[in-house]
Amino acid sequence: MARVEVHLKLAKLRRETAEREERLRMEAELERQRLNASQELLVETTRLYRELQEREAEIRGLKDRLHRENLALRDEVDRASMFEEIVGSSNTLKTVLSRVGKVAPTDSTVLISGETGTGKELIARAVHKRSQRSGRAFVSVNCAALAPGLISSELFGHEKGSFTGAMQRRLGRFELADGGTIFLDEVGDLPPDIQVALLRVLQEREFERVGSAQPIHVDVRVIAATHRDMRAAIADGTFREDLYYRLNVFPIEMPPLRERKDDILMLVEYFVQRYAKKAGKSIRTIEKKTLERLREYDWPGNIRELQNVIERSVILTSGDVFAVDDVWLSNESSQAPSRVATMTPSGREPRTEREIIEAALVASRGRVSGPSGAAAKLQIPPSTLEHKIRALKIRKGQFKFG
Numbered sequence: 001m002a003r004v005e006v007h008l009k010l011a012k013l014r015r016e017t018a019e020r021e022e023r024l025r026m027e028a029e030l031e032r033q034r035l036n037a038s039q040e041l042l043v044e045t046t047r048l049y050r051e052l053q054e055r056e057a058e059i060r061g062l063k064d065r066l067h068r069e070n071l072a073l074r075d076e077v078d079r080a081s082m083f084e085e086i087v088g089s090s091n092t093l094k095t096v097l098s099r100v101g102k103v104a105p106t107d108s109t110v111l112i113s114g115e116t117g118t119g120k121e122l123i124a125r126a127v128h129k130r131s132q133r134s135g136r137a138f139v140s141v142n143c144a145a146l147a148p149g150l151i152s153s154e155l156f157g158h159e160k161g162s163f164t165g166a167m168q169r170r171l172g173r174f175e176l177a178d179g180g181t182i183f184l185d186e187v188g189d190l191p192p193d194i195q196v197a198l199l200r201v202l203q204e205r206e207f208e209r210v211g212s213a214q215p216i217h218v219d220v221r222v223i224a225a226t227h228r229d230m231r232a233a234i235a236d237g238t239f240r241e242d243l244y245y246r247l248n249v250f251p252i253e254m255p256p257l258r259e260r261k262d263d264i265l266m267l268v269e270y271f272v273q274r275y276a277k278k279a280g281k282s283i284r285t286i287e288k289k290t291l292e293r294l295r296e297y298d299w300p301g302n303i304r305e306l307q308n309v310i311e312r313s314v315i316l317t318s319g320d321v322f323a324v325d326d327v328w329l330s331n332e333s334s335q336a337p338s339r340v341a342t343m344t345p346s347g348r349e350p351r352t353e354r355e356i357i358e359a360a361l362v363a364s365r366g367r368v369s370g371p372s373g374a375a376a377k378l379q380i381p382p383s384t385l386e387h388k389i390r391a392l393k394i395r396k397g398q399f400k401f402g
Contacts, residue, residue: 064171086122087270088263092255096123103250104130109202111187111247112225114254115383117304120225121185123254128181133221136180139173144186151194158210174207174218181221187247188228188239195240202246222247227383229390236366236397256387257299257306264295267303271310272322279314287323297329300381354392357385358399366399 086097103110104127112120121140128138146154157172173182184190190198201207202222206215224247233239257264268286276283299305313324360374367373368389369382378385389396 086119086126087267088260089266090260090262092260093263096252096254097126099250099252100126101130103127103252105132106250107131107221109221109247109249110223110252111230111250112223112252112254113230114225114227115256115302115387116227117302117383118254118256119303120227120254121183123252124181124183124185124223124225127223128183128221131181131221133180137177138181138183139177140183140185141173142185144189148191151191152197152210155194156197156207156209156216159212169209172207172209174201174220175216177220178218179220181223184222184224186226186228187224188226188230188233192238192240195243199240199243199246202243227386229386229396232396235395256383257302261295264306265291267306268294268310271307272314275311275314276317276322281314281317282320283314283317283322284320285322287321290322290324293326293329294324298384300384302383353388354394357388357392357394361394361396361399364399366396368396 086093100123110124110127112123114120124140125138128134141155143151152158153170153172155172155174157170157175160169184198187198197207201218201220205219206217208215230239230244230248234241234244268291272283272286294306294309301308309324309328312328313322316325317323356378357374360377361368363377364372364374368375368385370376373382375382375385
């Protein structure tokens with residue numbers, strides 16, 4: 001009897017052990033399934049997180065691109081300049097347009113030189129519009145108008161907190177122009193440190209934002225312009241020679257209006273109709289005397305001055321005949337060549353025009369414009385004096401420390 005009870009207890013113990021093993025096996029299986037589910041969930045969550053990061057980066061890129069294009073478009077609208085089309089049929093202008101047509105399809109850097117008001121930005125826009133980059137941004141920068149302490153930030157951007165007042169990250173003009181064209185007007189006025197940074201952009205196509213050490217690569221075509229004598233600036237030590245040769249890959253010289261006399265009639269008609277329409281006036285003819293006076297005038301301010309004179313005169317015109325009051329045409333500029341050539345110091349024989357200009361440059365230490373510049377001393381417009389200096393091949397730099 002005792003033996004039977006022992007067998008029964010052993011059998012019960014085996015059943016309990018088997019049941020406990022089965023229960024543990026089932027719990028282990030459930031735990032394995034839960035672990036597998038957790039791992040699959042983790043993998044899926046990681047995938048979704050990465051996808052979310054990619055989408056966010058894509059959205060940021062699209063927002064930055066939209067921001068750049070909006071700024072460029074706003075800049076394009078704000079900079080509606082001297083005229084909407086290149087107007088003229090003179091051989092001088094045809095030569096310029098021929099050069100534009102040849103260089104536009106390439107990706108070469110262009111340097112446009114010429115006096116103030118000749119339409120250098122218009123030529124730059126023409127190059128861009130005829131290039132493969134025409135569908136992307138055209139960003140225009142007047143280097144002479146930038147505050148010295150903010151030039152780096154304007155051109156290359158800055159990071160948040162990089163300097164007092166930098167409340168957020170800002171994209172520079174080069175980033176805004178990525179894929180398109182940047183026009184650096186009055187590039188000769190850039191300070192030396194910015195010239196070094198610009199040289200790097202031209203050589204390596206990269207730069208850093210202010211407050212960052214991370215290089216940013218850009219694909220930008222550079223078109224520069226200046227009214228200065230760049231070789232004289234190099235001789236003065238105010239402009240880097242290596243940068244000049246990087247910019248001057250394809251030079252375009254924009255002629256002053258006094259060398260485009262054949263275009264004056266066409267320009268006058270264009271501007272008269274433009275501003276008459278804007279003013280709601282009907283002007284049918286141009287006074288013959290006015291046209292002759294406009295053709296004789298020296299136009300020291302070039303097309304920009306012509307535009308202003310025409311707009312002003314259209315406002316004052318009451319009938320259908322357009323006329324310009326001589327008061328709007330400065331007699332000083334048109335008489336400047338004869339006056340400069342005949343200026344004489346007290347008690348001396350008349351000097352040549354070169355000697356008079358060089359004496360004024362000595363007195364102004366090589367400075368042309370400004371209240372103490374040579375142009376003010378000679379009482380002629382700075383653009384006229386710059387033209388004479390180039391024509392006479394006078395090096396302004398030699399008078400800087402005179």
